[in-house]
Amino acid sequence: MLETSARLLRLLSLFQGRRYWAGADLAARLEITSRTLRRDVDKLRSLGYPIHSTSGAEGGYQLGAGSAMPPLLLDDEEAVAVALGLRYAAAGAIEGVEEASVRALSKIEQILPPRLGRRVAALQAVVMMPPHAESSVNARTLSAIASACRDQEALRFRYRDHAGAASSRSVEPHRLVSTGRRWYLVAWDSDRKDWRTFRVDRIQPRLTAGPRVVPRDPPAQDLAAYVARGISYAPRCRARIKLLVAAEAVAGRLPPHIGLIEPIDAHSCTFEAGASTFESLAMHLVLLGVDFELTEPAELVEQVRLLAKRYARATAGGLSQRVRS
Amino acid sequence: MLETSARLLRLLSLFQGRRYWAGADLAARLEITSRTLRRDVDKLRSLGYPIHSTSGAEGGYQLGAGSAMPPLLLDDEEAVAVALGLRYAAAGAIEGVEEASVRALSKIEQILPPRLGRRVAALQAVVMMPPHAESSVNARTLSAIASACRDQEALRFRYRDHAGAASSRSVEPHRLVSTGRRWYLVAWDSDRKDWRTFRVDRIQPRLTAGPRVVPRDPPAQDLAAYVARGISYAPRCRARIKLLVAAEAVAGRLPPHIGLIEPIDAHSCTFEAGASTFESLAMHLVLLGVDFELTEPAELVEQVRLLAKRYARATAGGLSQRVRS
DNA sequence: GCCATTGCGGACAACTTCGGTCCTCAATCA
DNA sequence: TGATTGAGGACCGAAGTTGTCCGCAATGGC
Numbered sequence: 001m002l003e004t005s006a007r008l009l010r011l012l013s014l015f016q017g018r019r020y021w022a023g024a025d026l027a028a029r030l031e032i033t034s035r036t037l038r039r040d041v042d043k044l045r046s047l048g049y050p051i052h053s054t055s056g057a058e059g060g061y062q063l064g065a066g067s068a069m070p071p072l073l074l075d076d077e078e079a080v081a082v083a084l085g086l087r088y089a090a091a092g093a094i095e096g097v098e099e100a101s102v103r104a105l106s107k108i109e110q111i112l113p114p115r116l117g118r119r120v121a122a123l124q125a126v127v128m129m130p131p132h133a134e135s136s137v138n139a140r141t142l143s144a145i146a147s148a149c150r151d152q153e154a155l156r157f158r159y160r161d162h163a164g165a166a167s168s169r170s171v172e173p174h175r176l177v178s179t180g181r182r183w184y185l186v187a188w189d190s191d192r193k194d195w196r197t198f199r200v201d202r203i204q205p206r207l208t209a210g211p212r213v214v215p216r217d218p219p220a221q222d223l224a225a226y227v228a229r230g231i232s233y234a235p236r237c238r239a240r241i242k243l244l245v246a247a248e249a250v251a252g253r254l255p256p257h258i259g260l261i262e263p264i265d266a267h268s269c270t271f272e273a274g275a276s277t278f279e280s281l282a283m284h285l286v287l288l289g290v291d292f293e294l295t296e297p298a299e300l301v302e303q304v305r306l307l308a309k310r311y312a313r314a315t316a317g318g319l320s321q322r323v324r325s
Numbered sequence: 326m327l328e329t330s331a332r333l334l335r336l337l338s339l340f341q342g343r344r345y346w347a348g349a350d351l352a353a354r355l356e357i358t359s360r361t362l363r364r365d366v367d368k369l370r371s372l373g374y375p376i377h378s379t380s381g382a383e384g385g386y387q388l389g390a391g392s393a394m395p396p397l398l399l400d401d402e403e404a405v406a407v408a409l410g411l412r413y414a415a416a417g418a419i420e421g422v423e424e425a426s427v428r429a430l431s432k433i434e435q436i437l438p439p440r441l442g443r444r445v446a447a448l449q450a451v452v453m454m455p456p457h458a459e460s461s462v463n464a465r466t467l468s469a470i471a472s473a474c475r476d477q478e479a480l481r482f483r484y485r486d487h488a489g490a491a492s493s494r495s496v497e498p499h500r501l502v503s504t505g506r507r508w509y510l511v512a513w514d515s516d517r518k519d520w521r522t523f524r525v526d527r528i529q530p531r532l533t534a535g536p537r538v539v540p541r542d543p544p545a546q547d548l549a550a551y552v553a554r555g556i557s558y559a560p561r562c563r564a565r566i567k568l569l570v571a572a573e574a575v576a577g578r579l580p581p582h583i584g585l586i587e588p589i590d591a592h593s594c595t596f597e598a599g600a601s602t603f604e605s606l607a608m609h610l611v612l613l614g615v616d617f618e619l620t621e622p623a624e625l626v627e628q629v630r631l632l633a634k635r636y637a638r639a640t641a642g643g644l645s646q647r648v649r650s
Numbered sequence: 651g652c653c654a655t656t657g658c659g660g661a662c663a664a665c666t667t668c669g670g671t672c673c674t675c676a677a678t679c680a
Numbered sequence: 681t682g683a684t685t686g687a688g689g690a691c692c693g694a695a696g697t698t699g700t701c702c703g704c705a706a707t708g709g710c
Binding site: 097 | 337342368371406410424
Binding site: 329357360379 | 699700701705707
């Protein structure tokens with residue numbers, strides 16, 4: 001039933017536009033009887049979307065926050081805003097989500113209607129990059145490379161190596177890696193027949209998209225570590241923290257370039273971490289969301305205290321979670 | 326058919342994760358025969374999603390950019406990145422999309438699973454606001470107010486007026502308006518029984534959400550103009566530009582606070598615009614996407630030339646639009 | 651030019667679902 | 681208590697779904 005599918009999508013979209021809906025209103029909007037509406041609501045529920053309802057006068061339906069992310073239905077303006085926000089985040093303005101931003105960006109740019117793409121480009125042209133992006137990376141370049149990685153397309157670009165010498169490269173891109181300060185592309189160099197790591201800010205991609213290639217086995221399991229070794233990146237601030245949970249419980253909960261988790265026993269482990277500032281180190285610690293013991297260094301202790309306060313303030317002003325007043 | 330709807334969504338999500346898919350792969354993923362896959366593809370097509378396909382060896386399917394925005398299917402990481410990027414954009418970092426950002430933000434925060442909401446809050450606590458946000462507005466406050474407007478909920482907050490005197494307000498929020506420099510809330514003050522305009526950066530919202538209220542007629546049709554009058558906001562840079570299209574053709578194509586469109590005749594009109602810098606004025610001009618005549622002021626002319634160049638550069642490095650290499 | 655590969659889509663049949671109608675029940679609030 | 685609103689069972693005709701089988705068309709390597 002094509003019409004049913006479309007209607008479910010419309011129903012979701014209505015719920016994203018407004019929180020509360022009376023059953024009669026929804027039924028009228030969708031041009032169905034209220035019985036069918038109830039059935040549709042049931043369908044959404046059985047698809048995993050938590051729709052609360054209340055009886056009586058002033059009753060109605062409301063979509064709550066579930067355990068999984070429902071599809072986001074954006075109008076044109078909103079899509080442009082999201083694309084711009086992601087470009088910002090991907091450029092390094094928001095530490096900790098760079099890789100996810102690029103992934104989301106390549107998703108949205110792939111399906112963004114051309115007329116909206118033009119608006120994004122126009123707005124982007126005037127927007128300044130975040131001040132602390134060390135070597136500003138073109139969001140479009142990032143997104144293009146990310147797409148090539150995802151779609152397994154060969155890529156040709158001009159590259160300026162650390163000595164300043166320019167060369168033309170032809171590669172099979174494998175993955176983008178962000179060290180938190182810079183972007184790197186791990187790719188198989190077709191000419192040199194070996195894996196290479198490229199700094200993205202030194203890449204000038206060609207317009208032409210290459211043919212599809214079969215994916216190769218990556219040069220290392222932990223690409224973040226592979227890149228880190230290759231570029232001898234030495235974070236200024238380091239610390240060893242004892243976490244009061246099992247190693248498995250935190251594995252994969254934080255970007256891998258942040259630090260190493262090593263088990264001590266069944267309910268504690270060591271977190272060896274490095275970052276460019278104690279502030280960001282403290283943040284990642286808080287992000288882990290587990291109990292830990294921390295005595296030194298003093299700077300980190302202080303930062304964690306500061307963060308705890310900020311975090312409290314930030315959450316104190318939050319949205320209420322009530323179902324109904 | 327519930328399963329069919331869910332499968333269509335999964336199919337869309339697969340397409341957003343990778344561009345090219347062989348029919349057999351898709352069918353295997355969805356555990357259906359290739360015939361059913363073709364039927365599903367047809368369904369998506371008839372729902373308006375442009376899915377291209379190619380025959381022959383190495384053939385396959387690919388989702389292109391259509392004329393409408395398909396639902397965005399994000400994983401957890403990506404959702405967090407989007408929420409953070411939007412908070413950034415809403416805070417004024419990206420001129421021109423503030424209102425859309427807030428709308429998208431309140432959409433996504435409403436359905437964001439709580440565990441992701443915590444991550445957003447944690448990351449947000451460490452992220453600095455954009456440097457040029459004149460009076461920094463808490464993204465959470467903005468999002469809370471936007472939700473209240475959308476859901477027609479009464480709102481109580483503490484307000485510090487321009488003299489610095491604090492008061493407690495109880496309002497029926499109507500709409501958020503961004504002048505490009507600051508956020509304002511247009512609301513019906515329940516105590517004073519009149520419309521009021523509040524500067525959002527002076528609002529300290531209460532946690533408790535109020536009861537739902539029936540929407541009132543707004544105090545003016547053009548709320549942006551209403552707010553602008555109320556705050557006597559005088560942009561430093563002004564210009565009158567002759568646009569070579571009918572007034573109707575551009576109406577509603579740009580944020581209303583930017584300027585006024587007045588018809589001259591059937592194929593031209595006057596654009597009276599103001600902005601804080603000639604640069605942003607030039608941007609909005611380019612954004613209109615129509616032919617125009619511009620001779621003065623000289624600063625604006627220069628900015629438009631600069632912008633045209635930048636715009637060209639920005640689009641020159643773009644993603645290719647090919648269907649297949 | 652041949653041939654393998656891959657997508658296209660019609661036809662069919664067994665089966666499932668859909669959606670309107672009609673009904674009773676339960677919760678909520680004035 | 682009564683009005684309002686959601687919940688959901690029963691029924692039934694109409695409509696959609698899916699796998700199977702088929703021949704056709706486009707593409708690219710040999």
